[in-house]
Amino acid sequence: MPELPSYFRVCQDKAALSHAVAKEIVRIVEETLQERDYVSIAMAGGSTPKLLYTLLASDEYSSSIAWERLLVFWGDERYVALDHEKSNFKMTKEALLDKVPLLPDHIFPTPTSPTNPHDAAETYAVTLKEQLRRCDGRIDIVLLGMGDDGHTASLFPGSPALNEQERMVIAAPAPVDPKQRITLTYPILNSARTVFFLVSGENKAPALDCVVGNPSSVTVCPSSAVKPKDGTMIWWVDEAAAHRFTKETV
């Protein structure tokens, strides 16, 4: 069986993966705050990160994080009301935001109320640009998931969003409901200081194959084009997702 690249960490299961990422987030936040007043983090949507967010809010980790110095963004959002059942903001709010002492004006949900999603994307890009001045213009931690089809954030196979090399945020189509999305693009994702992918479940194994085996196939596997230029990227995967590869479990 093929080997996984060095930037992969294989964990026994989703719980072990979530604990490992929680510990790393605590470490990075502590280290960054020794140099700067604020830390920025872009949250992933979907279902995989829910356990991580719950852990970060738990007694085991919450007291180790200086929540009042975190700036919170989202890597992508479904273009629905922020209280809609499919909203990534709602998921994060319930699992984490409502349980920790983040400052309300440090939480930057993607605007989903403007009538035009392109206006919403432009507005979010302005917010990011303004707020990231407090983090030397880059997101410190970007959390990402990967779909069975290899998409990440709302960068889906064949999407016109894959070609965006200027704007940091764009309105993009999705093949599944909600079909209108707002997503960060490769330029801002690849300027991050740290990118953590969280990938769990056997259903992700084929896409992981594609990421490892055909790294140049952006249109087929958009996740493979996330490569921070001057940062660290770790793929946190569980054994089920990585079962086609040999790599010792961390």
Ligand code: 6PG
């Ligand atoms: C979204 C996410 C998306 C997600 C993947 C994986 O808005 O749906 O940002 O990119 O990370 O689809 O989702 P699961 O974690 O639910 O498998």
